[in-house]
Amino acid sequence: MDDHHDHSHLADTDLRVRxxxxxxxxxxLVDPAALDEIVDRYExxxxxxxxxxxxxxxxxxxxxxxxxxxxxTAAIGSLGYVGTQGADLVVLENTADVHNVTVCTLCSCYPWxxxxxxxxxxxxxxxxxxxVKEPRPVLEEFGLTLASDVEVRVWDSxxxxxxxxxxxxxxxxxxxxxxxxxxxxxxxxxIGTEKVASPAGDA
Amino acid sequence: xxxSVPTQEELPxxxxxxxxxxxxxPWEAQAFAMTLRLYDGGHFTWPEWADCxxxxxxxxxxxxxxxxxxxxxxxxxxxxxxxxxQKGLLTEDELSRRKDxxxxxxxxxxxxxxxxxxxxx
Numbered sequence: 001m002d003d004h005h006d007h008s009h010l011a012d013t014d015l016r017v018r019x020x021x022x023x024x025x026x027x028x029l030v031d032p033a034a035l036d037e038i039v040d041r042y043e044x045x046x047x048x049x050x051x052x053x054x055x056x057x058x059x060x061x062x063x064x065x066x067x068x069x070x071x072x073t074a075a076i077g078s079l080g081y082v083g084t085q086g087a088d089l090v091v092l093e094n095t096a097d098v099h100n101v102t103v104c105t106l107c108s109c110y111p112w113x114x115x116x117x118x119x120x121x122x123x124x125x126x127x128x129x130x131x132v133k134e135p136r137p138v139l140e141e142f143g144l145t146l147a148s149d150v151e152v153r154v155w156d157s158x159x160x161x162x163x164x165x166x167x168x169x170x171x172x173x174x175x176x177x178x179x180x181x182x183x184x185x186x187x188x189x190x191i192g193t194e195k196v197a198s199p200a201g202d203a
Numbered sequence: 204x205x206x207s208v209p210t211q212e213e214l215p216x217x218x219x220x221x222x223x224x225x226x227x228x229p230w231e232a233q234a235f236a237m238t239l240r241l242y243d244g245g246h247f248t249w250p251e252w253a254d255c256x257x258x259x260x261x262x263x264x265x266x267x268x269x270x271x272x273x274x275x276x277x278x279x280x281x282x283x284x285x286x287x288x289q290k291g292l293l294t295e296d297e298l299s300r301r302k303d304x305x306x307x308x309x310x311x312x313x314x315x316x317x318x319x320x321x322x323x324x
Contacts, residue, residue, distance in 0.1 A: 008309040008318055015309075016280060017230040019301035020237060022320060023293050030240045038236035043225050085242065085249040107257040108275065117225045117235075120272030125264060159253035 047116035050081045051164055052185035054114055056178045058091075059169045069093060072164065076114060083113040085159070092155060093166045094192070099146055101139065101192030102155045102163040103131045109157040111164050115187060122191065132156065142193040165190050170198040231276035238283050246290055255289075256282040 010018070024030040054076055058065040068075040072091040073083075083089065089111055092100035104110065105128045110118040121127050131138050135152045139145070146152060155163045167189040173181060176199070188194040226232040242249060259278040264270050287293045304320060312318045 006314065008312045008314055008316070010305060010309045010318065011230075013228075013230045013277070013280060015302045015305045016284065016298075017233045017237075018305045019298050020283065020287065020293070021233060022305075023297055023301050024237060024241070024287070027292070029244060029246070029292060030237055034240055035233060035236040038239050039226075039232040042235070043232070087249065107253050107260055109253060120275070122272070123275040124272035125270035159250040 042112075042117055046112060048114075048185075048187035048190065049182070050079075050116075051111070051114035051187070051190045052182045053079060054081070054091075054164070055166055055185045055190065056181035058166055059173075059181055060178045065166075068166070076164075081113045083111070083162075085112070087111075087158075087160055087162050089114070089162055089164060090155075091164050091166050092153070092192075094168050094195075096150075096168070098151050098153060099139075099192065100153045100155060100163075100165050101131065101135060102157060102165060103128055104157040105129070105132060106158075109159055109162055111157075111162040114164055115190060119187070139193060142188065144194050165192040167192075167196045170196050172198040172200075226276075227273075230280075234276060234280045234283055238279070241287070241292070246292060247286055252282070252286060255286045258282070259285070 021030065021032070021035070025032055054068065057079070058068050064075060068091050072089040075091075076089055087109070092102070094100055103122075108118055108123040108128070110122065127138070132154050135154050136146065139152070157163055167185065169181075170184065173184070176184075184196055184199060186194060186196065189196045226235070238252065241247065242252060256279060259282040260270065263274065263278050263281075268274055284295075284298060288295050288298075305318070308320055309318050
């Protein structure tokens with residue numbers, strides 16, 4: 001693409017973003033330093049580790065779990081994980097009888113404050129379109145086969161309401177501390193496309 | 204969902220990923236951050252933004268984008284350009300002229316040096 005080595009070349013997307021940023025900055029609508037801070041937060045500070053902390057606390061603290069299921073926005077906010085888009089959070093508990101899984105069919109709304117930004121597949125049309133129509137085959141593609149008597153519930157996020165799945169605590173974790181449990185909880189288990197595996201793979 | 208969206212039988216299998224980087228290129232991060240900043244500044248509500256983004260995603264699908272998640276920030280950037288115009292923060296004309304200025308600035312900059320706007324901008 002860049003066949004002139006004596007000068008620089010910017011891709012179309014770069015040019016468009018630079019045009020937006022320089023104009024918005026001149027009008028005082030964005031501050032470049034604030035932009036860097038937002039990028040740093042989402043690249044380095046906000047991620048599924050926050051959600052894993054919420055899950056591990058719910059597994060070890062029944063009072064917290066009760067609060068979480070009643071008012072997830074407040075319970076999660078008490079840990080310092082606060083969303084910036086004004087959306088309410090709802091936590092869905094997976095049990096032996098019910099498996100919850102989340103999607104955003106329109107535009108990939110996602111609980112950023114607890115999971116960070118969504119993976120590419122979550123944003124893809126096949127996931128968004130297929131999960132609501134055929135959840136079991138989709139979950140099987142993720143390696144999750146559910147017994148036929150387990151009820152699968154698919155939850156479609158919106159700009160105002162986002163979901164976090166509380167996965168089942170796996171067997172073989174009775175003696176584990178909250179900190180140890182945090183390490184077991186995966187991003188996908190909180191979206192609902194997998195279960196949390198028992199430690200040392202003895203599921 | 205609209206009639207032009209492929210039916211279930213036509214849908215490809217899911218793209219899969221490892222826990223890769225959040226943003227693949229810096230412009231994706233900048234577009235994301237500008238949107239959050241403008242939202243924080245009260246220039247639009249989050250439902251307004253989500254609606255604008257969903258519209259761009261649907262339009263891209265109708266134009267033939269398989270929409271496997273890798274073009275997500277392209278849709279995002281288009282939605283951002285549209286919402287700043289809709290809200291009267293910038294005009295399309297301003298954006299297009301400024302884009303040309305950046306293009307000329309890049310061509311006038313020796314390879315490897317930072318690209319800056321000329322002082323008259």
